[in-house]
Amino acid sequence: MALSLYDTLTREERPFEPRDAGKVAMYVCGPTVQGDAHIGHGRAAVVFDVLRRYLSWTGYEVTAVQNVTDIDDKIILRARREQRDPAVIATRYTRAWNRTMDALGVLPPDVQPLATGHLIEMQDLIQRLIDQDKAYAAGGDVFFRVRTFEGYGKLSRRRIDDMQQGEDIVDADHKEDPLDFAMWKSAKPGEPAWASPWGPGRPGWHIECSAMAAKHLGHGFDIHGGGLDLVFPHHENEIAQHEAAHGDTFARFWVHNGMVQMGTEKMSKSVGNVVPLEQALADWGVGPLRVWYLSAQHRTPLTFDTERLRDATTVHQRFTTFLRSARRAAGEVEPDTEVAAPHIAAFRAAMDADLNAPVAVAALHELVGAGNELLPAAERGEQAAQAAVAALADALIELGDEVLGLHLEEALTDAAGLEQQLAALVESLLEQRAAAREAKDFATADAIRDQLAAAGVTVEDRRDGVRWYVSTASPAGR
């Protein structure tokens, strides 16, 4: 069994084979650093993080590159509004992005190239296209001559003649053809500018990815990722620039994630329904949030709403609850890895099928269900059950945390930290409760339990005594 991926370019799923045996080179379009990340960015980040983690887990050596667009019209606009230098804006939001991605549990890219750090590479690429008459300088701008690239439209499946609708193109003054797009933009007074053979200016958006991906990953790298909304024109233009200039394949697989929706609407600034990623992380916690992100296959739309995040929280808790119980019951017994093997196989089969995360999570549910069944026997000290439960818990951590990044271990560690801090207080309350129960004063006993529950402390009365723990769910998720 091996991974198959749906490739937007060919519109089909096919076995993934890397350019270089054992290695995967992947490039994912990063942010334009002009504002805070929102939950849509988070979905793309998690989708490609999981792809990357899965590739690593199955044995590939992955090189992940994600660019930062640190010069662009919107950055300039924002800088002007704030009366700061664009570089200040770009640096601020680059740091914020990295911090948020870290909080989301996204592995940092191996290379995080900045557009402003690759002016030479971009200019070389532009010059190459000019030399071949596939681009032209006009009025200090440089445009790509779209009609010279016969493959134009192959990614988005658009016929070039259907595109002529869009007449409302802003700086079309110097264009030969309205479809042509800018690779270099001449600087207006007061704008940041870099020297170039065509006059001072700054790079267009698409050119950076063509130049930086090729520089850091080489030609014909394995996977290019990004949101479905980038297919046209961004990715289409990236392909055109590279392939027209070099005559070879730019990227081998194009993977795109679907959009996050709010209800039936797209999340967008104009509608005013953008949820900042930091907010979602604060409300729900990274684990439940990632469970939600993985609740739909990566190419389909995903709706953000309270009910679904609650569901995701419940799922996350089911996993952490099992882990907590399993470890307690298993003790130090050596895990029986054979018991976990079929669940791991099911998980792999799901992931191999174009990263079918919902089915992979279903495999985790099956694993947990099997484990829960064995729990009573394990708690009785039956060795076989203990060994099985131990193996299932290990597998859940390996698949859930290492591959899906669900932060199960971290959630338990965080809870354990709180448990330690609260222990004296909780124990004292539980003594009072025990006394009340002894006296059949259940009203008092239940009131204490309710108070603890309100503080996130769950109390369970077991045959072998009272057990308590701090919930791994956020207040919003309870």
Place this chain on the structure above:
RNA sequence: GGCGGGGUGGCCAAGUGGUAAGGCAGAGGACUGCAAAUCCUUUAUCACGGGUUCGAUUCCCGUCCCCGCCUCCA
């Protein structure tokens, strides 16, 4: 208008030419003083109409509806 995705049980969501995973919620049961956690049981003619086929939810055609992209966007 062009391109693309989708309509599966109360909700979410997989999937297959031979009558449909998993989760959430609900109901019932076991356990409990009551709970919690867990386990067991339980809920679907897969948008509609044709066609192909021994047989279609799955393939083809048409219809209706929803969504995205076509301008910056993960």
